[in-house]
Amino acid sequence: MTTSPNQANPDTSETTTSAKKHWIDHLHHAGWTVFRHAQKHTGVGIVCSVAYFDPGNWGVDLQAGSQYGYSLLFVVLLSGLFAAFLQVLACRLGVVTGLDLASHCRMLFYDRPRHKKLWRWGVLYPLYVLSELAIVSTDLAELLGSAIALSLLFPALPLWGGVLVTGADVLLVLALGNPLHARPAKVFEWIIAALVFAVLICMAVIIGKIDIAWGPAFDGFVPSKTIFASGALYTSVGILGATVMPHSLFLGSHLATQDRLSKKSLDPASPLSDKSRELELTEVVLRPERLQSLGRAIWRQLRSWFVVSRSDLEALDARPKSHKHRENNPLEFVQSHLYHAMVDVVSSLLGFAVIINALILILASAVFYYGSGAYGSESPASLFDAHTLISNTIGQAAALLFAFALLASGQSASLIATVAGQSVSEGFLNWRVSPVVRRLVTRLIGLIPSMVVAIVVGPNGVNFLLVLSQVILSIILPFIIFPLIYLTSSSRIMRVRNTAPKHAVISPAAEPSSPPGLTSSDGDPEMIQTEDFVDFSSGKFMSSLGWLIWLVILAANVYVIVTLGMGQGG
Incomplete structure (x- = not known):
């Protein structure tokens, strides 16, 4: 009679079962730990990644793919790596110092020991104007892209009507809370995350319906001489400007200052606290006849949006005027936030922004350059061309997905650009107005030129303006990243x-x-x-890499400015 191994050695069986259970428990615990950390710390990366696949990216990626095929995928990848590196620097600056990039610029140049007016009017205020110009250029692309998406979804809607609808929608969402508060506004981050996943899913479905030669596509991630062809470098600089966004560096540094572990109230200075609001609303629900209480509660909430509280004014007045008069965040705060934030930023930019940009360029290459669209190198494709050709070759469902992905991209990017404008105005000018008023002003600064462009230029010139806005952003970029690299390389500041x-x-x-x-x-x-x-400053290697990236961007911009001046631009 024979016995099984388990019967012959029951201790071995029990040991094996115990080891399996131990590993399962260990994996379960590790999974929950990762989930809890992701739930608390994820947010900054996803919010900032939106800026790297906005409608401006769509316009320049479509142009690159339709004119040069897969060759400029290397530029998309390189720009994504540049963006991840610079966004990590902005994140480190916010976590370590507790101040955003715009506030640091004010501290650097506003109250210098010597020649104060020269530094203010020669450096600080011009830098602020360039930052606002970058936000206006970004907002122009976002609003026009969203308006185009609405026009594609609803053909009867004129382009200028789409600009009005998307502008009003952004203001409605931003009125829900202040994303730049000391604690993160999770609702705002969830809205952005939903829009990001919508874009990614739509693009993946569209790509799945197209016959793509993936071998040549992956070869496009290897550098080639096509990058230096006539007009290709202009488009490459446009890709760089569309990917590495100045306003995202300001916003990323601001969001990184938020405390993601504290459980305190989000807005303790609000004139209507959460507890009192709950009591008043409960009282109204229990006693329907007391509608006046509800009216007073609503009026108080609306008034708080437009009035700066006394504590906020005192905080503005107490702001230090130089770096030697302030303390950075405590070491415990830095250690509990810094590395989580860096992982969040890098994974979001490489996992969402680079992939979505690459998919857009691959779509344009497969449909226009290699496919039946075959526009060739002389006729860059526009967003309207892409929608029409996708509808004719793939189907109406894919065209609707394309328009919806463009709308989600434009709406999320508009939210980010408006909040970034609030951060820039707060940091540079130390504005003594409420966040809602700041967002209103920022929105109007971008809304007015977008309306003018939509009415005067119309659909035919929109794609050219989208690409031009990204080139403007690339030209402004060196002025923004110079103080960022300087600040993060200084051991005295970091x-x-x-x-x-x-x-x-x-x-x-x-x-x-x-x-x-x-x-x-x-x-x-x-x-x-x-x-x-x-x-926590950047070491010699990281600082040298940062300055090398700055020189590459500067050299590319000088080339574009010279070629445009000679009438040889794209």
Whole structure:
């Protein structure tokens, strides 16, 4: 009679079962740990990634794919790596110092020891104007892209009507809360995340319906001489400007200052706290006849949107005027936020922005350059061309997905551009107005030129303006990333105070005049507090890489400006 191995050695079976259960429990615990960390810390990366596949990207990616095929995919990848590196620098600046990039620029140039007016009017205010110009160029692309998407979804809607609809929609969503508060506005981040996933899913479905030669497509990620062909470098700079967005650096540094672990109220200074609002609304529900209470509660909430509270004004007045008059975040805060934020930013940019941009360029290449659209190198495709050809060759369902993805991209990017404008105005000008008023002003700054363009130029010239807006962003970019690289490379600005207990080396016998508190009553040395600093600045390698990226962007922009001046631009 034979026995099974388990019957012959029951201890081995029990050991194996116990080991499997141990590994399952370990994996379960690790999965929940990752989920909890992602739930708390994910947000900044997804919000910032939106800026890297906005309608401006769509316009320039469609142009690149329809004119040069897969050859410029390398530029998309390189631009994504540049964006991830610079966005990590902005994230580090916000987490370590507790201040955004715009506020740091004000501290650098507003109150210099010598030649104050020269620094203010020669450096600070021109830098602010360039930042606002970048936001206007971004908003122009976002509003026009959303308007085009609405026109594609609803052909009877004129382009200028689409601009009005998307502008009003953004204001309605932003009125729900202040995304730049000391605590993250999770509802705002969830809305952005939903729009990002909508874009990715729509593009993946469209790509799945197209016959693509993936071998040549992947070869496009390898650098080729096509990049330096006539007009290709202009388009490459447009891709760079569409990918590495100045306003996203401002916004990313601001969102990185938020405390994502504290459970305190989001808005303790609000005139109507959560508890009092709950009591008032409960009282109204229980006593329907007291509608006046509801009216007063609504009026108080609306009034709080347009009035700056006294605590906010005191916080503005108490802002330090230079870096030597302020302290960075505590070491515990930096350690609990910094590396989670860096992983969030890199994974979001490479996992969403680069992939979506690559899919748009692959779509344009397969349909226009290699497919039946075959526009060739002389006729770049527009958003309207792409929609029409997708509808004719793939089907109406794919065309609707294309329009919906464009709308989701434009709406999410419009939200980001408006919030970034709020951050820029707060940081550079120290505005003493409410966040809603700041968002209104920022929205109008972008809405007015978009309306003019939609009415005067019409659909035929929109694609040209989309690409031109991205080239303008690329030209402005070196002026924005210069202070970012300088700030993050400075150990004086990026150091965090570390208070650690250490043993005193002085005993009563050796030092009779030692101050009280250094020794215990029995003569033994006691623990004393000694202060030093932890340096979070970029090392030599990272700083050198940052300056190299700055030089590459600067050289490409100089080339484009010269070629445009000679009448040889794209």
